[in-house]
Amino acid sequence: MSAASASAPAAGRASAAAPPAAAAVNLTSVFLRLKLSLIRNGLKGSSKRKAAYFTSLALSLAVACLAMVGLAVLHGNAHAGTVVVLLAAILALGWTFMPLFFPSGDETLDPSRLVMLPLRPRPLVRALLASSLVGIGPLFTVCLAVGSVVAVARGAAGIVAAVVAAPLLVLGCVTLARSVATANVRLLTSRKGRDLALLSGLLIAIGAQVANFASQRLFESGGLARLEPAEAVVRWLPPATAVGMVDSASKGSYGTAAGQLAVTVLALVLLLRFWERSLTALMVTPDGSTIAAAKPSGKRESEGGAGAWAFLPAGRTGAVMQRALRYVVRDPKTKSAWVTALAVGAIVPVFNALQGTGSMYLACFGAGMLGMQMYNQFGQDTSAFWMVAQTISTPREAFEELRARAYALALVTVPYTVVLTAVTAALLEDWAALPAGLGVGLALLGSMLCTGALASARFPYSIPTDGAFKNVAPGQGGLAWAGIFGGMLVSALICSPVIALTVFLNVTDQQSLTWIVLPLGAAWGTFAAWAGLRLAAPTVARTLPEILLAVSKG
Amino acid sequence: MPDQAVATGGADGPDGARSAPSAGPAAVRVEGLWKRFGDQVAVAGIDLELPAGQFIGLVGPNGAGKTTTLSMVTGLLRPDMGRVLVAGHDVWSDPVEVKSRIGVLPEGLRLFERLSGRELLGYMGRLRGLPGEETDKRATQLLDVLDLAGSQHKLVVDYSTGMRKKIGLAAALLHNPEVLFLDEPFEGVDPVSAQTIRGVLERYTSSGATVVFSSHVMELVESLCDWVAVMAAGRIRAAGPLADVRGGAPSLQAAFLELVGAGGRDAGDSLDWLGGQAAR
Numbered sequence: 001m002s003a004a005s006a007s008a009p010a011a012g013r014a015s016a017a018a019p020p021a022a023a024a025v026n027l028t029s030v031f032l033r034l035k036l037s038l039i040r041n042g043l044k045g046s047s048k049r050k051a052a053y054f055t056s057l058a059l060s061l062a063v064a065c066l067a068m069v070g071l072a073v074l075h076g077n078a079h080a081g082t083v084v085v086l087l088a089a090i091l092a093l094g095w096t097f098m099p100l101f102f103p104s105g106d107e108t109l110d111p112s113r114l115v116m117l118p119l120r121p122r123p124l125v126r127a128l129l130a131s132s133l134v135g136i137g138p139l140f141t142v143c144l145a146v147g148s149v150v151a152v153a154r155g156a157a158g159i160v161a162a163v164v165a166a167p168l169l170v171l172g173c174v175t176l177a178r179s180v181a182t183a184n185v186r187l188l189t190s191r192k193g194r195d196l197a198l199l200s201g202l203l204i205a206i207g208a209q210v211a212n213f214a215s216q217r218l219f220e221s222g223g224l225a226r227l228e229p230a231e232a233v234v235r236w237l238p239p240a241t242a243v244g245m246v247d248s249a250s251k252g253s254y255g256t257a258a259g260q261l262a263v264t265v266l267a268l269v270l271l272l273r274f275w276e277r278s279l280t281a282l283m284v285t286p287d288g289s290t291i292a293a294a295k296p297s298g299k300r301e302s303e304g305g306a307g308a309w310a311f312l313p314a315g316r317t318g319a320v321m322q323r324a325l326r327y328v329v330r331d332p333k334t335k336s337a338w339v340t341a342l343a344v345g346a347i348v349p350v351f352n353a354l355q356g357t358g359s360m361y362l363a364c365f366g367a368g369m370l371g372m373q374m375y376n377q378f379g380q381d382t383s384a385f386w387m388v389a390q391t392i393s394t395p396r397e398a399f400e401e402l403r404a405r406a407y408a409l410a411l412v413t414v415p416y417t418v419v420l421t422a423v424t425a426a427l428l429e430d431w432a433a434l435p436a437g438l439g440v441g442l443a444l445l446g447s448m449l450c451t452g453a454l455a456s457a458r459f460p461y462s463i464p465t466d467g468a469f470k471n472v473a474p475g476q477g478g479l480a481w482a483g484i485f486g487g488m489l490v491s492a493l494i495c496s497p498v499i500a501l502t503v504f505l506n507v508t509d510q511q512s513l514t515w516i517v518l519p520l521g522a523a524w525g526t527f528a529a530w531a532g533l534r535l536a537a538p539t540v541a542r543t544l545p546e547i548l549l550a551v552s553k554g
Numbered sequence: 555m556p557d558q559a560v561a562t563g564g565a566d567g568p569d570g571a572r573s574a575p576s577a578g579p580a581a582v583r584v585e586g587l588w589k590r591f592g593d594q595v596a597v598a599g600i601d602l603e604l605p606a607g608q609f610i611g612l613v614g615p616n617g618a619g620k621t622t623t624l625s626m627v628t629g630l631l632r633p634d635m636g637r638v639l640v641a642g643h644d645v646w647s648d649p650v651e652v653k654s655r656i657g658v659l660p661e662g663l664r665l666f667e668r669l670s671g672r673e674l675l676g677y678m679g680r681l682r683g684l685p686g687e688e689t690d691k692r693a694t695q696l697l698d699v700l701d702l703a704g705s706q707h708k709l710v711v712d713y714s715t716g717m718r719k720k721i722g723l724a725a726a727l728l729h730n731p732e733v734l735f736l737d738e739p740f741e742g743v744d745p746v747s748a749q750t751i752r753g754v755l756e757r758y759t760s761s762g763a764t765v766v767f768s769s770h771v772m773e774l775v776e777s778l779c780d781w782v783a784v785m786a787a788g789r790i791r792a793a794g795p796l797a798d799v800r801g802g803a804p805s806l807q808a809a810f811l812e813l814v815g816a817g818g819r820d821a822g823d824s825l826d827w828l829g830g831q832a833a834r
């Protein structure tokens with residue numbers, strides 16, 4: 001990165017006298033070979049990585065072929081145009097945001113590595129574009145593009161349009177990804193960018209839930225015809241215009257097709273220009289990180305515990321709660337886990353209620369998801385746990401530490417559960433079930449806090465700070481699963497009296513008495529949490545060095 | 555070096571320390587300390603008595619067991635065998651007495667890096683049981699003295715190595731410990747920050763507190779320390795006042811190389827092609 005500052009003179013020299021060697025070598029073929037050897041070398045040595053690579057290759061090929069065939073089968077369907085145009089738009093959207101959340105570590109595409117080399121922008125863009133067409137992702141896209149154009153191409157004009165459209169779509173997608181990545185490369189190589197990448201797990205978790213419910217809804221309510229208004233707009237948005245062009249040409253609207261082709265090509269050219277310009281700017285201007293470092297920071301809250309923090313208790317309890325809550329906002333892994341829990345916890349009861357398949361008790365799902373955050377508390381500290389360990393010398397202090405962490409969790413979870421239960425009740429129009437639902441939720445939360453504290457003390461494991469999907473350090477997987485699954489089973493067991501009471505009241509038709517579940521559940525949850533913390537505290541105080549060792553791995 | 559003269563002058567001097575190491579109570583007493591990781595013995599039976607009120611250097615090559623020893627002495631790593639007493643209290647059986655008396659800056663462990671420098675100090679102070687106001691007052695002063703006031707609101711994750719060491723030092727000093735343990739406090743630190751750290755540590759020891767730090771930079775140890783212990787392969791090779799350990803050698807570096815058995819190793823003629831005047 002410091003190389004960036006040195007690049008200006010290098011670029012200057014390059015333009016003053018073009019090096020003869022560079023002109024002789026075909027840059028595109030150099031980059032293609034570089035890309036291939038990087039893929040090859042990446043697979044060397046580790047059989048695990050090799051297996052993972054070939055599995056994902058086979059899997060995506062299989063999916064891509066299936067999708068291609070599936071799309072081709074749509075040929076002749078009235079809605080085929082709608083489907084493929086929207087699919088192309090989704091594909092392009094995926095390509096645009098993918099580099100931000102999944103920096104694939106493709107070294108040929110990282111311009112900061114090329115900064116010391118005397119390369120001219122235009123051949124460089126050509127070479128980079130060619131090398132970014134190599135890989136599983138582009139292959140997958142090619143299959144989908146081919147399937148899409150086959151689905152809508154009819155007649156000679158349609159076939160000609162299809163032959164032009166498929167490569168244009170693929171090029172459009174890849175160029176979109178590269179130009180977005182290049183424009184944001186400063187962000188992506190900074191700490192903030194790495195933080196952003198860690199949030200990708202969250203996107204997948206929430207996206208999957210939303211997609212699941214959306215597709216259910218789509219197929220239930222009148223099908224694809226509902227999508228036509230969206231398609232009418234999207235077929236004019238490049239690079240989906242390429243597919244739209246095939247559809248138009250097949251239908252005989254040659255004017256529209258020509259317009260769409262023009263938009264597609266124009267957008268591609270503009271995008272390439274934009275990419276070239278940001279690439280040039282990137283390679284001849286100093287690294288943004290040094291500028292940022294030199295700037296003194298002069299913001300943030302006043303000194304001491306100001307604002308809403310002043311409401312927290314003094315001493316260790318307040319300090320630990322404050323730290324825990326700050327980490328929810330600032331630490332990408334913690335944030336990702338929390339937002340996933342909050343979102344999925346809400347999506348499940350609310351969407352089910354909207355679809356009429358809901359139940360009051362699904363609202364407990366959120367409490368359970370958030371309760372999971374109590375597990376492996378010290379692993380979430382990473383090796384910074386030594387700072388905590390240095391200040392704990394008695395079981396009492398360990399209890400206070402754990403209790404403060406449980407408070408921080410409850411501070412968010414209890415109001416969240418109340419609101420979520422109320423929303424579910426409102427959607428179901430079943431206010432009578434609200435107290436029981438809330439009571440079970442609170443009992444579940446208490447039991448999760450109980451088992452979470454115990455698991456944190458007995459089964460600590462380290463959470464790698466890199467990689468959105470690595471939540472357990474190598475070799476500690478068994479430990480993690482034992483803690484979490486054992487804990488969840490025991491949690492269910494602990495709150496079973498409250499569940500049993502609820503079932504009993506409902507089965508025996510004593511609905512007028514179900515309100516009693518609320519105070520009982522709350523009391524039971526509180527007691528369970530307290531007992532769990534009490535039991536876990538002596539273990540924590542006794543095994544501080546062992547916990548530190550366990551959470552410092554990886 | 556003038557500052558060395560001040561530092562040693564503040565303590566009871568090399569001669570006094572040599573004749574009566576037990577003149578004051580030992581700040582740290584280590585008895586038969588062992589630690590094994592699998593087949594590898596990291597620390598092989600250490601006995602040490604570190605005098606109070608001195609600047610003590612623990613020196614040794616990489617892998618000598620310095621970090622393991624400091625971790626066991628500060629209660630961060632459980633020894634396989636042996637006993638550690640800090641100010642007369644056993645680290646493992648009496649943590650209440652020990653943990654409030656020591657400050658630690660470990661090497662290779664993280665900090666709570668998503669807090670700003672100031673927030674980290676506020677957090678640590680409250681965990682240590684200091685009143686909030688007192689914590690904030692001390693934090694302000696430490697941030698000023700350590701030249702961190704300008705970046706106090708930046709997250710520690712964005713700090714440079716030198717800034718990290720300094721904020722770690724501030725966190726270790728916040729509760730005014732009797733003994734400060736620092737693992738490689740100058741590693742990767744620029745000269746300006748190193749001088750700042752040095753100034754703070756000298757002021758701290760001149761008031762009677764003890765600093766124990768590990769390093770493999772001999773010049774630094776020689777200019778800072780009153781008392782050194784040389785470690786190699788998990789054992790103590792020599793320990794005592796600086797002058798004693800140095801003995802007849804021209805510098806601590808020479809004495810150290812002699813002690814760890816690395817003296818006289820030379821590149822020799824094997825790299826005879828290397829250099830500007832070589833034929834090719």
